[in-house]
Amino acid sequence: AQKVTQAQTEISVVEKEDVTLDCVYETRDTTYYLFWYKQPPSGELVFLIRRNSFDEQNEISGRYSWNFQKSTSSFNFTITASQVVDSAVYFCALSGGSNYKLTFGKGTLLTVNP
Amino acid sequence: DGGITQSPKYLFRKEGQNVTLSCEQNLNHDAMYWYRQDPGQGLRLIYYSQIVNDFQKGDIAEGYSVSREKKESFPLTVTSAQKNPTAFYLCASSIFDEKLFFGSGTQLSVL
Numbered sequence: 001a002q003k004v005t006q007a008q009t010e011i012s013v014v015e016k017e018d019v020t021l022d023c024v025y026e027t028r029d030t031t032y033y034l035f036w037y038k039q040p041p042s043g044e045l046v047f048l049i050r051r052n053s054f055d056e057q058n059e060i061s062g063r064y065s066w067n068f069q070k071s072t073s074s075f076n077f078t079i080t081a082s083q084v085v086d087s088a089v090y091f092c093a094l095s096g097g098s099n100y101k102l103t104f105g106k107g108t109l110l111t112v113n114p
Numbered sequence: 115d116g117g118i119t120q121s122p123k124y125l126f127r128k129e130g131q132n133v134t135l136s137c138e139q140n141l142n143h144d145a146m147y148w149y150r151q152d153p154g155q156g157l158r159l160i161y162y163s164q165i166v167n168d169f170q171k172g173d174i175a176e177g178y179s180v181s182r183e184k185k186e187s188f189p190l191t192v193t194s195a196q197k198n199p200t201a202f203y204l205c206a207s208s209i210f211d212e213k214l215f216f217g218s219g220t221q222l223s224v225l
Contacts, residue, residue, distance in 0.1 A: 006156075009154070035213065035214075037216075043202065043204075043219040044216055044217065044218045044219065045204065045206075045214075045216040047213045047214070047215070050212070050213050091156065091157065101147065101159055101162050101172065102147075102157075102159075102214060104149075104156045104157040104158075105156055106154060106155060106156035107154075107156050
């Protein structure tokens, strides 16, 4: 069975602070994919990143960066110099096997205060 | 513009009533999914379909039914057997193991 744990239910920061959202996963698949999605108050999920299990390189996209560590089964997400527009619920998700369905964590509500 | 359209945005169900949530996509994706979101619970998979005329139960299929008669459409029916239907429902589509594209969701409430 697959499982995704986002231990941080809510995080509150002040604008311009750096913030890291944690994600720990469990899977028996040798090939799998990890995702991060953002859900703003409008409700629609916005894709941020997809990483396959064979690529452990960290990735940076503007103020966003991701740290994938297979040894600890973690795929953490860091926002540098946070902004009010970053306020949202962030979901980590995992897919593996042959059916491509995603298993989601419970999400982390990030509030960035001005 | 290509995307996923869910309707209605808000829906109210009376006790004992079946209601159907619409999901249409023009992305030419083979796979489609229905997720349910409850506050603080993340997203849970209800049903998914990888090809027309075929669909599979997800983790919480009881009380729900789907059909996939056309590639573009994957409607979800919330039956009277679903005793706690109040939730936010999200439809998604994808090309096999690529990223999921999501609709804007339907909020279902019980009168």
